[in-house]
Amino acid sequence: MASSTDTPAQPDRPPRPNTAFRQVRGRRSPAEFAALVRRAAREIGERVSCDARYIGRVEAGEIRCPNYAYERVFLHMFPGRTLADLGFAPRSAVRGRGARPAAVPVAAYEHPYDPLNHEESDVLRRAFMTGTGATVAAAATLGPLGIATDASAAARRPGTSEAAAVEEAVRRIRLLDDKHGADGLYRRAAEPLRAAYALLDAGATRQTTAERLHSGAGELAISVGWLAHDSGRFDDARSHYAEALATARMTGDAGLEAHAFCNTAFLARDAGRPREAVRAAQAAQRAARPLGSPRLMSLLALREAGGWAGLADRTGCEQALVRAQALFGRGTSEADPEWMSFYGEAELAGLEAQCWSTLGDWRRAARHARRAARLQDPHFSRNIALYTAELADDLARDGYPDEAASAGLRVLDLLAQVQSSRIQTMLAGTARVLLPHRRASGVADFLDRHASLPRPRRG
Template sequence: MGRPPIDRRPNALLAHWHNRTGMSNAALARAVTTKAAELGEQHVTADESSVRRWIKKGETPRAPLSQIICDVISEQLGEHLTLADLGFGPRGVQDAGHPDLPWEASSTIGALAHIIRSEHMLPTTRTTPEARDVHAGPQLLDPLQSWVSAPSSVADTSPADPAPGRIGMSDVENIRAVTTTFRDLDNRHGGALSRKAVIGQLDEAVGMLSGTYTAETGRALFSAVADLGSVAGWMTFDAGRHSSAQRIFVTALHAAAEGGDKAIGAHLLQCMARQMSHLGHYEDALDLVALAQYGARRRLTPAATSMLASLQARFHAILGNLDDSERATDQAQEAFTRIDSADEPQYMAFFDEAELCATLGVAHQIAARKSPTATRGHQAEKSLRLITQALTHRPEHRVRSMAFDHLGLARTHIAVGELDGAYEETRRSLELFGVISSRRVADRLVELHDEAEPFAGGRLGQDLRQLIAAAVQSE
């Protein structure tokens, strides 16, 4: 029922908490077996000798037994303990953030090692309080279902005769022009630098919603505000302010519904899907894409259809659904052949050949990491070809996207153990990272840093991780 750690040291942390319960070895074994049965884990059993091996020989029980032991001891003591508190960390590492640490040398050493490792962990916005406050699952998705059928309630608030101060289509066009300007600034410099400015502009635009206008102008105004909200939310997301970004996206989606604009609503949902994926809520990301596809099914342009399918390909790959990922890739490529840029809205201008290739290239990169060794190289070749093609076609002002592209190439090289290529592409990504302000790029760099850990024992792997660490920590 267990596997001994390499050094076979006694588990002092487990012994400490076991002693605190006052239970004998036999009593703990009985409680664990009973708890396992309650959870439907009939095959999981323990006896007195099992408990001795866990404590005296430092054997780490396999899942789910380790968690069941943790649950039993936590319930017995009336406080929440983690696997790490019981010394069931990776490779037998005993890290303890709990203040009730045993007064014992090996536990002290293990706890100090854990603290030092924690202090050296690179910063990431995925673990901030803002990220933890983001709504997910049914809490997020259930309220958004109403977007599909929500009617516009915009009424004609204008007097019969034109009056001074009445909002007209020229005001709407001004908002759209400002939105285009901020979208360009975001692409060139990242979201953090202009985030407060775009939110200030959004505040001005929202103030206009309380003015007087015809019903037609009102719907166009709500639509324009929704689009400006998509940029404000995106910049806020890029700056790592996740719960704030989500609030902006959701309220902008309501504005899109008031404007009767299903297309901009779908655009907002794909922004939210990307955020959910960034934060590790991959099922939610897929559900948001599906909601966008269904809710705007009669309003989706070929570019929007292709974009949503390409995101599906990426999210399915992350979840290990490689066949579904391939099908979505085919759908994205087919829809892309039908695009006529003259018929696409301005906010879809970003989804060009470069963006399609980059998104699908990342999907193949993820598939390479998920694939058996025999097919990993084939997936990596597709990824390298597509992302390189993306870089070839990127407009110069898409600086952040180019940083992501080089980072994508680096991660593909890492997936197949090509450290020279990974180092060179990381260096190029960091050159661009130095001229933008984007916490999203920083978070992806941290992912690459973690993916390079298996190679940290070699000079090039160590250099790569140090290169990333220096850049991210200086942010």
Template sequence: MARARNEAFVAWMEREGWSAPALAKELDDVVRDLTRRSRPGRGLSEITVHKWRSGETSWPQEKYRIALEEVSGLAVADLGFAPSDRRKKKPAPVEDEDPVHRRSFLALTTGSAGAAVLGPPVAGVGGGDVLRLRQQLDALMVLDDSRGGHDTLERAALAGAQEAVALQEKPATQRIRQQLFSLAADYTATAAWSCVDARQSSRAQPLHERALHLAGLAQDPAATMRVWNSVAILAHQRGAHAEALAAGQAARATAAARRDPLFASLAHARIAIAHAHLGDHRPAMRSLDHAEKALAKADPARPRPSWIAFYGRAELHAITSIVHDRLGNSPAAEAASHHALTALPQVFARNRAFATARLALAQLHQGDLDQATATTARIFPLLGDAALPGRLRTLLGDFHRDLITTAPNAPVAREWADRYRTHWSRT
């Protein structure tokens, strides 16, 4: 009777980016670290890993079960492994295993002989620490989606980065160390992004540099891509649109963008915005087209870091609105903003506020003052009692400036300023 594929183990390998040869080597390294042996004996074959995936082997050797838990931070049962019915009735190795080696390994890792060989236990870092830090980072992403960048988010992100780096001082496998550097990069990029969203550019730039350094140590192309995406937005804030274009092109050149159409789409969208700011109509529209085609190829079920969750069809519509408005096509910008707001999930409160402000600007640029000012009234309730992020306050400042320029003597302009000044200026 054919065994069912171990879907939980397969999913974990895909989520964490493990190939069979790489995982086999990592597990052997863990076994060597745990036993303090310079040579682990007969190494784990990638064929055995494939047998675990296929379900042909349902219960790995003891030493590899321990190593799997160390690497993954999960119980082997959570990885889909379980003893066969035959094994439950009569203990016997599912794989060929030297019983002397097995007893030696168990003694070294769990028994009194282990204490004699290894000395006093040293607290190391494992997959559980990585999982905890990742969950905390995901919680910060949720906070960013709802409130936008602010001091509390920045401080929490910097504290997470500091902890991830500090854990490097404890015993850990090379894989765990890379994951910690990756988390430190993501935490630092989150702090940098919070500064960008709050328009604290002087604090953002050194954090971007630090995040790029950590992403390089982690060999994490997704984290590198994230930093260049944020650098592009910061460059626009500083009026350095050519620099923003270069940052978008750097994002497009990352391995993350080459391997995953979703990342490629975001990079093309950033390039489109930069071309629009530079007045390059055809390149801007061409980049938007590339972004749309890449997004159509992206697999929404593919595992990705939580920071990219904001990007999809709705965000591309929002970026399309910016591009069209910068190029002077306000009707198309208004239509794109409507599409963005229709598709954007409610949990992305900050992004909904931005899309609403962009809609108001597109309406204003068509001369529809009453509709535009009415649209802005929908912005403030989205963030509740939280202060508006600096980027959003600046965007509303642009709206106020264009409102006065369009109709300097219109009562609606004065009424808008009088009505919303408190919300708009509160920090």
């Protein structure tokens, strides 16, 4: 891939094998080495779904730089070595951070496929390269993203490279959401989703490839649905989640079904349909039970707790929270799905804070929100902003306007790099609560800065 200081990577350039990583694997098979990676992850409390296919992709050079979780695991496995020693490219080269022109305004970075923003535009350049079969033929919408169209590709049926491209798009979109929030990503991210379903329509040559494509397309639908959800487009989100659920039901994919119901429950809670949230969370738990992942069941219990809180059923909420905590305490397992990488102690505390806040127990909610913000990995900028916004609102409603304003100001600082209508809506509610307390320390500063905040753009 070309340096980010120059033009974007040429899509027809083949990946360079990672011989250094192949050497550290030694005589172990890819499956044996993957097992060692998973064991090392558990030692440091990380959650990675490493398998032989992932190891093969690394050694083939398809993964030029691992995500943050894998980075921590690899550096734990090989103390004293750097990612470069293991054959990986610098993150700045892969993500394209190295040569952003200093004069480009911050707002330009929130458009994921703007040519000036190499990090975000890399999502689809790497995920949907020229020659990916029916993708380029069926999805003309990819043209504006700098991906060449090729009508002759329609004659080719999708294979493993196309399935891998869809899976990579899912990972990239999630990574960008963690850093930047949903508002600047949603419309653009819908384009690879259309391409993924075009691949399904074209039909894969092998059953295993078809299954990967169905699973990948479903996960992509959920990711795009979440971007719609977080940017306040609830009807769009509901449609995307339903699309993922239909895909899961057609193929009997219990993991995808559980994920779709999980997000549907979250959406229903945010949209003011708490009874639906409870039912969807319970359906997710039925689908997930055979999968053998306590952490997944823990998250789904939290989704149910959120629904009970919305119904003002404190007993039901507390019972679900106790279940969630007990299941979380069982630790990670190899059955934990890859999409749950965000779910750790910070998210557990953050979701519990939301439950107590909904029930009107502001003090308890603030305690959990504070803990969530403190525990969150600094790479997850969006979640830090979310938890801190929750903290600000809880403090304001509990009668601590000065502390609330201080937390609100921290969120405003984070909004320079995070775009989330959901977070801005929370801040707006906090500002309304703080209006009568303008004379308290820091409140006027917060209210003035909040009033000057540009309205979130949808597009």
